[in-house]
Amino acid sequence: MISTKRRIYHHLVRFGMYLATGLTAGLTLFLVLYVLFKGIPNITWELLSTKPSYLADRIGILPDILNTIYIIIATLAIVLPLGVGAAIYLTEYASNKKVVSIIEYAAETLSGIPSIIYGLVGMLMFANNFGTSLLSGALTLVIMNLPTIMRNTQESLKTVPQSYREGAFGLGAGKWRVIRTVVLPNCLDGVITGCILSVGRILGESAALLFTAGFAHNINGFFEGLGGSGATLTVALYVYAKEQGEFGVAFAIAAILMVLALAINMSASLVTKYFGRKNNIV
Amino acid sequence: MKTKNNLFENFVHGVFLILGLITVGCVLLISIYLIVSGIPAIREIGLIEFLFGTEWASTAAEPKYGILPFILTSVYGTGGAILIGVPVGFLTAVYLAKIAPKRVKQVIEQAVSLLAGIPSVVYGLVGMMVLVPGVRKLFNIPDGASLLSAIIVLAVMILPSIIKMSITALEAVPKEYEDASLALGATPEETYFRVSVPAAKSGIAAAVVMGVGRAIGEAMAVMMVAGNAPNMPDSLFQSVRFLTTAVASEMSYSSGLQKQALFSIALVLFLFIMLINAALNFFLKGEKKS
Numbered sequence: 001m002i003s004t005k006r007r008i009y010h011h012l013v014r015f016g017m018y019l020a021t022g023l024t025a026g027l028t029l030f031l032v033l034y035v036l037f038k039g040i041p042n043i044t045w046e047l048l049s050t051k052p053s054y055l056a057d058r059i060g061i062l063p064d065i066l067n068t069i070y071i072i073i074a075t076l077a078i079v080l081p082l083g084v085g086a087a088i089y090l091t092e093y094a095s096n097k098k099v100v101s102i103i104e105y106a107a108e109t110l111s112g113i114p115s116i117i118y119g120l121v122g123m124l125m126f127a128n129n130f131g132t133s134l135l136s137g138a139l140t141l142v143i144m145n146l147p148t149i150m151r152n153t154q155e156s157l158k159t160v161p162q163s164y165r166e167g168a169f170g171l172g173a174g175k176w177r178v179i180r181t182v183v184l185p186n187c188l189d190g191v192i193t194g195c196i197l198s199v200g201r202i203l204g205e206s207a208a209l210l211f212t213a214g215f216a217h218n219i220n221g222f223f224e225g226l227g228g229s230g231a232t233l234t235v236a237l238y239v240y241a242k243e244q245g246e247f248g249v250a251f252a253i254a255a256i257l258m259v260l261a262l263a264i265n266m267s268a269s270l271v272t273k274y275f276g277r278k279n280n281i282v
Numbered sequence: 283m284k285t286k287n288n289l290f291e292n293f294v295h296g297v298f299l300i301l302g303l304i305t306v307g308c309v310l311l312i313s314i315y316l317i318v319s320g321i322p323a324i325r326e327i328g329l330i331e332f333l334f335g336t337e338w339a340s341t342a343a344e345p346k347y348g349i350l351p352f353i354l355t356s357v358y359g360t361g362g363a364i365l366i367g368v369p370v371g372f373l374t375a376v377y378l379a380k381i382a383p384k385r386v387k388q389v390i391e392q393a394v395s396l397l398a399g400i401p402s403v404v405y406g407l408v409g410m411m412v413l414v415p416g417v418r419k420l421f422n423i424p425d426g427a428s429l430l431s432a433i434i435v436l437a438v439m440i441l442p443s444i445i446k447m448s449i450t451a452l453e454a455v456p457k458e459y460e461d462a463s464l465a466l467g468a469t470p471e472e473t474y475f476r477v478s479v480p481a482a483k484s485g486i487a488a489a490v491v492m493g494v495g496r497a498i499g500e501a502m503a504v505m506m507v508a509g510n511a512p513n514m515p516d517s518l519f520q521s522v523r524f525l526t527t528a529v530a531s532e533m534s535y536s537s538g539l540q541k542q543a544l545f546s547i548a549l550v551l552f553l554f555i556m557l558i559n560a561a562l563n564f565f566l567k568g569e570k571k572s
Contacts, residue, residue: 006469009471010469010472014471016373017374020369020370020371021378023370024370024390024394027441028393028396031397031400032396034408035404035408038411082301082304085298085301086304089301090302092298093299094302105563106306106308106309107305108562109556110309112495112555112562113499113552114495114500114555115499115501116501116530117316120533120545120548121311121312124315143308146305147305174287174290174291175291175294176291204401205401206502210530237407238406241410242410247411254407257400257404261396261400261401264399265392265395265399
């Protein structure tokens with residue numbers, strides 16, 4: 001009934017789609033398995049629990065793990081109030097449409113800027129003033145992650161029903177009180193999703209940190225660590241692979257990063273599922 | 283009591299206004315920093331000489347600062363990645379959005395999210411260990427670190443953004459369009475590709491532009507597989523340097539005019555990104571309208 005030409009089209013298109021999807025899925029599977037197989041045998045307790053030492057001729061990535069944790073904490077501590085505040089301004093306060101569109105355009109611009117440019121500007125703005133340090137790195141990452149936190153919070157603020165606000169206003173609450181007690185608790189899912197995505201981005205970031213946070217491998221406490229230079233896991237991976245040819249260590253770090261990426265992915269979808277279900281019940 | 287409350291509320295309003303304007307402040311600061319630090323070297327070298335000079339020899343006795351090789355490499359590299367990544371991403375997106383069973387769709391969407399979450403240095407590492415030797419053996423060339431390797435890595439790296447944005451656009455196509463086409467006797471494939479895809483064209487165009495932005499801005503993965511020699515990109519098998527890697531590779535040891543020239547390269551890259559952002563916004567607006 002269908003002409004041969006159309007039948008050929010049908011099969012060609014189907015085949016193309018299967019091929020493309022298979023390629024995408026296969027590539028992902030290959031990347032994950034390859035990195036895990038190459039990396040996991042190289043992960044030893046010594047690697048995880050020591051710092052590099054030329055005398056003992058060993059490489060340890062404990063400092064890099066600590067630096068990564070420090071920089072995540074510092075970045076989130078600064079970016080959360082800023083990003084959530086900006087989102088609240090946009091959805092609760094802003095009445096001027098032009099201002100809203102300017103702020104949203106700025107956020108979009110920020111999320112399009114490549115990390116190497118953040119690294120350069122972070123170097124000029126922060127590292128030249130506070131030295132090459134984890135703090136400078138964290139401040140650079142704050143600007144990078146501002147749009148992520150802002151947009152996720154904004155999305156979930158939009159889903160808070162207007163009637164909640166009206167109810168609170170009707171009971172005589174002021175605007176700030178309404179925001180603090182009614183609106184903010186209801187946008188928790190957006191804030192959490194934003195945080196998870198930001199952590200993922202910080203874990204994967206390297207170009208923005210090379211010239212702001214540096215390469216040192218020292219074990220420090222939190223505040224001491226922030227003041228000094230330090231490599232995160234990704235930066236350490238780059239240095240070990242590209243500059244020192246220590247591919248075993250590089251793959252070990254890559255495997256750790258891969259597992260973390262998997263965990264972040266899973267927790268992000270769990271959060272969406274959990275809060276999605278809750279929202280349906282309410 | 284009332285005035286006191288008003289004062290407080292106004293104060294809170296002011297605080298949030300400032301928080302809201304921080305993003306705008308950041309964009310302005312970044313632009314100003316890049317322009318102020320990027321202009322001096324361009325003035326010293328000369329705009330034409332800088333943009334169209336074919337030789338980069340920053341450490342030579344008589345230094346030459348021509349960045350045409352980097353610009354062309356970035357353009358070719360991005361173009362190549364788009365050429366490979368867009369068809370694969372696009373076909374995957376149509377399959378996932380329209381045809382795939384729910385289970386398959388869920389699993390592959392998870393895989394795509396994971397692909398987006400893998401750090402670029404990991405792409406670089408796998409590229410270095412698998413792709414570069416593979417390219418060397420396959421094409422029988424002395425070194426596999428080349429434009430071709432970079433293009434392949436970039437093509438994989440832009441897949442997630444293309445797939446995700448295209449799926450969103452395709453799923454927003456009203457079901458009535460497809461039903462009408464099916465009712466007229468078109469096969470599902472004809473419907474998806476001749477009705478749904480044209481209806482989602484703004485969103486898909488935005489996805490491609492997004493991919494361009496990702497590819498042109500990627501630094502670390504490219505740095506690990508492209509070889510990094512400042513050659514003109516005459517062939518796919520040449521060791522090349524991108525705009526991003528040009529900034530990154532000399533930053534740590536440069537000073538004086540050489541360092542300033544690196545800032546100028548960043549400024550050029552920034553201008554490219556701003557153009558791409560404008561295009562992205564244009565297409566996204568088109569999608570909202572339709």
